[in-house]
Amino acid sequence: MKLNGSPKTEANLLSCCPTFEVHFNYDKPYYRLYENIKKIFLDNGDDYEALLNSAKSINQKPGILWRSLLFRTTNISVIRKNGKSSISSACPFLNCSSERELKEVFFKYLHVFKAIATLLDYFDLNRRYFNxxxxxxxxxxxxxxxxxxxxxxxxxxxxxxxxxxxxxxxxxxxxxxxxxxxxxxxxxxxxxxxxxxxxxxxxxSSEQETTYVNDERYRRFNALIDKKYNDSILVELLNCFEKRDDKRIEVLVIDEVAIPTIFEYVLGIIWYKVSERKGNILDFMKLSLEANLLPKTHAAGGYADIIYEYKACTSYPKHSLLLEATLADGNNQRRMEMEPVSRHLGDYRIRFNNPFDYSLFVSTYLDKNMISDFRYRKIIPYTRDEGTITGMKIISMDTDSLKKIIENKVKYKYLYEVFDKYHEMPLETVDWHDGMIKEVTVKYKA
Known part of the structure; x- marks a missing residue:
């Protein structure tokens, strides 16, 4: 169908078929672009400004791609001055010797550029599916x-x-x-x-392959920490969790998972660095990670968020630390966390029968009743089926204290000694928690 630029013909068509109007308005800029390309590259025309304007009439990403394909620069003054020499040396239309050839090249780039633009529009969604x-x-x-x-x-x-x-x-x-x-x-x-x-x-064998793949994942995770999560970024993230600046958290980590899941992930990285990168943090974190080693799903129910395993050394005995993280506050914190934290540690102690295993509860806000309840677990027996343990060690800490630990380069071997020291104090000790936090957040001396 040839319109010949007749306003009357166009108006008649548009009035007869509203759907045609949509397609016509979309395709019309491409018709103008094709006409200008033909004039320049086949008919030896010299209106390079018209060619640039017709490429500019293509909206968004396709228009950018067309201008990049045709011109060395999109500066109109330079194009007016240099004319033909402003055309890109890589422009495929320079090699066209017939209109059929020109149409084939135009058709190819028309659809490739549309496909590129569509892929960019749906990049985030496609990435989520692939992950x-x-x-x-x-x-x-x-x-x-x-x-x-x-x-x-x-x-x-x-x-x-x-x-x-x-x-x-x-x-x-x-x-x-x-x-x-x-x-x-x-x-x-x-x-x-x-x-x-x-x-x-x-x-x-598959076992050897699994070992190698796990070693490679561990290497990549350490490289990821070095690249993305230096101490200043980790402190910034903790500030964001406190203020619930979720958009900034998504920029710094990932925008595809719940913020509490990201909190667990960041806490795992922090504790890995505090522990001087000892042990395999990928095994210790109970989160599901995608191939990029970014968080994917929350830790499964019935377990602590992170279970960090320490081998015996001069600073502490062999033990496991159950890291529990929450962003809940006020009454919600007591209702949601008081029972699960104690239950996780109690079940773990009964299962592995190591009296040195203990829990660290971390939140952006600490309810005073939570601190007190966890403190008194020291003397309360815990029973599951036929198993019973006497007393549990649960330490509470807020993210403000964690930031100071990061900034002061405090190491776990020092933290363990301080935690143990205050845990062993009599229950009636006044301000024991404030004293413990003050002591663990001082400048660390190796």
């Missing part, structure tokens, strides 16, 4: 397969790539992958051989 699979790593502006998947697909990619462009009627059915493509019938030993050759190690 659910635990197969992709989004890192340094690159999207990578996690290591085992990378080598798995390396083995079959050539066959899959060929089949990707053939019709498949089973994609929507819930069937094993091997019924969709025989390429998925992989000899896992070949994957291990390739992995071993590239990494210079010997992997012959």
């Amino acid at each position: 659910i699979t635990d197969t992709l790593i989004f890192e340094d502006q690159l999207i990578k397969l996690d290591i085992l998947l990378k080598y798995f697909f390396k083995e079959i990619m050539e066959d899959l790539y060929t089949e990707a462009f053939t019709r498949c009627d089973t994609l929507t059915q819930r069937i094993p992958l091997i019924e969709i493509s025989s390429a998925f019938d992989v000899d896992i030993n070949k994957v291990y051989q390739t992995l071993s050759a590239d990494l210079g190690i010997k992997i012959k």
Whole structure:
């Protein structure tokens, strides 16, 4: 259909078909752009300003991509002065010798740029879906397969790539992958051989592969901490939790999970650094982490948020520390946390029978009755089924104290001694909690 720019013809069409108006208004700028491209690159025209303006009439990201494709610069003064030399040397229309060729190139970039814009619009949503699979790593502006998947697909990619462009009627059915493509019938030993050759190690079983993958995840997590979570950022995050500046927290960590889950994750990182990075924090955190090693889901019910395991040394005996985190305050804190924190520690003590295991409760706000209740657990027996323990050690701390611990570079071996010292004091000791907090937040001396 040719409109020939006739306002009367256009008006008649639009009045007859309202849907046509939507498509017409959307496509009209592309028609003008095509006409200007044809005039410049086939008809030897010289109105480069009109070409730039027609590219500017394309809205948002596609328009930016068109201008970048056509011009070295979008400065109108430079284009007026330099004319033809302002066209990008990489512009594909320079090599077109016929209108058919020009149309093919125009069609290609028209749809590629639309696809790029759509992918950008839905980038966040798509990333969330991909993260659910635990197969992709989004890192340094690159999207990578996690290591085992990378080598798995390396083995079959050539066959899959060929089949990707053939019709498949089973994609929507819930069937094993091997019924969709025989390429998925992989000899896992070949994957291990390739992995071993590239990494210079010997992997012959799933257990060895799991060990390597876990070691690699641990290495990447330490690199992530070094890159994203220095002490000043951790202090800022704690300030944000106190003020509930959720938007800033999402910028600094991730915007796809609940803020309480992020609080647990940040507490785990802080305690890992306080513990001088001893032990495997990825095992200690009960959170589910995505392939990027960012938090995905809250710790499962029935367990402490983080269970940090310490080997015996000169500063403390072998023990586990159950870290409990909450953002609840006031009456909500007492109702939600008083019973679970005690129950988690009681069940853990009965199960592992180590009298040195204890809990640390951390919140942005501490209810005084919570502090008192946890303190008196020291003399209250706890029973589960046939098991009973006498007394529990539960230490309470707020995020303001935690910030001072970070700023003063206080280490866990010092904290343990202070916690134990105040726990052993008589119950009637006045201001024992204030004294303990004051002592653990002083400048640490190695």
